[in-house]
Amino acid sequence: MPQVFVTPQNTLRERWREAFPEAVAVAEVPHLSTVPSAEQYSVWLDLGAVPVAERLAQARAACACGYPVVAMVPLPREGEAFSLLSAGIQGYCHVEAASGQLQEIAQVVTRGGLWMPPTMLQRFLAVSTRSVAAVQLGMAEFDELTGREQMVAEQVALGASNREIAEKLEITERTVKAHLSAIFAKLGARDRVQLALKMNNIPTQHKKG
Amino acid sequence: MPQVFVTPQNTLRERWREAFPEAVAVAEVPHLSTVPSAEQYSVWLDLGAVPVAERLAQARAACACGYPVVAMVPLPREGEAFSLLSAGIQGYCHVEAASGQLQEIAQVVTRGGLWMPPTMLQRFLAVSTRSVAAVQLGMAEFDELTGREQMVAEQVALGASNREIAEKLEITERTVKAHLSAIFAKLGARDRVQLALKMNNIPTQHKKG
DNA sequence: AAACACATTGTACTTTCGGACAGGTTCATT
DNA sequence: AATGAACCTGTCCGAAAGTACAATGTGTTT
Helix, strand or coil, X not given: CCEXXXXXXXXXXXHHHHHCCCCEEECCHHHHHHCCCXXXXXXXXXXXXXXXXXXXXXXXXXXXXXCCEEEEECCCCHHHHHHHHHHCCCEEEECCCCXXXXXXXXXXXXXXXXXXXXXXXXXXXXXXXXXXXXXXXXXXXXXXXXXXXXXXXXXXXXXXXXXXXXXXXXXXXXXXXXXXXXXXXXXXXXXXXXXXXXXXXXXXXXXXX | CCEEEECCCCCCXXXXXXXXXXXXXXXXXXXXXHCCXXXXXXXXXXXXCCCHHHHHHHHHHHHCCCCCEEEEECCCCHHHXXXXXXXXXXXXXXXXXXXXXXXXXHHHXXXXXXXXXXXXXXXXXXXXXXXXXXXXXXXXXXXXXXXXXXXXXXXXXXCCCHHHHHHHHCCCHHHHHHHHHHHHHHHCCCCHHHHHHXXXXXXXXXXXX
16 A cells, blocks of 8 residues: 655655655645545655644545545644544654654554554553443443353354354354353343344344343 | 464464464463563463453463463453453454454554554544544445345344334335345345344454355 | 336245253362 | 252254245336
8 A cells, every 4th residue: 555645845754765665745635636546545644844723624634535644743642642533543653753663553554443652542541441441331241141151142242153153162052052041041132133232232222022 | 573372272373373483382371481581472362262251360360471462352342352451461352363463463562552453442532532433334335235125234233033123114024034135145144143243333253155 | 118126925945043841060169 | 968050962842034936016217
């Protein structure tokens, strides 16, 4: 996947060429539409010379092109990371990032992932711990299942049939059914579909009567 | 950095060898202390056959060795990701992750980063920002369905049975089956469970033969 | 008018699922 | 030794799900 760097100077930094020998540079976000559109690009926004107030708008404009966008700033800040990631960018890194790190970021974002500095990521996790704790409580029922039942439930959540589960766990199809019956009773699911949805934190409409 | 896989079978999966030709396998976490300690290792925990209740303990034990630890599970869950990441692991991924992804994960964790499935990361971010980004990604395949088929598919995604769908749409149960057969063919789903999961953007493991 | 997509329903059939009933083992606790 | 929990398995049976083959009616497009 080719790399496009949006930078005011319209020239590639050495590090960028080092990381991506075939990268190209454009001066402004609107010019992105001038690059050949057949291929899949990653867009790198050099926000080093862009006022903080204007960065969000630029990020939005870049995201509108449909390509994964990585914002590069002189001094990564949590608040800015929040707003930009919420705006749809997929990467947020230091503008002086080493070439190796640039390649790593490229890998992550081209696969649909998000990238931000590790320390920042850990902060995010710490912050969201409490909020998600509530979600976890919903699956407190899951802990009521025995070890074997949990394995069966996981397989159902992946769309496996009884036969497949039996083969995977090396037990009889009959045993799978036994575990399933226990699971349904404990989790209040009506059938494997509702179990599969419940396991994935998806609410179901039709409860058992 | 060499890779050590902790797996009950004590044998490396093909994917793992594919990703890391020089990887080694050990049967249990305690055996980790037997590997030469001069070098820097990444430890991969195969938790596929480990009861959920015991996973946290295993993760803690592995982390105690001082190496970066990646936990691999059959069905990544947010709650589990939290408890394990809080316990000190640096990666949390699917046990069936492709070799390319494994390499990506290795890069991230060896540089001190955390890795988890992109969708999960986005969920965490969404929770943190409190902006419930219910980004319902438009499923291209979904548009291939006729109007009536879409309605049936939606009901299945809510956990409805054929009888319930028939009542809701005021048609015969037989007609529901007809629509379902068409839906399965168009979306490549094997049964209603896989359809329900697909409709909710959840990947399934067992495809149709 | 003809062709076509869509929606609907029927009969008949096979497969899968889930429960009822009845056991068996292993292992830890009492 | 006894109790119980977890795990495993068997047979039987009914319900649900899914498929095959066939058909009708409604629209719209050509």
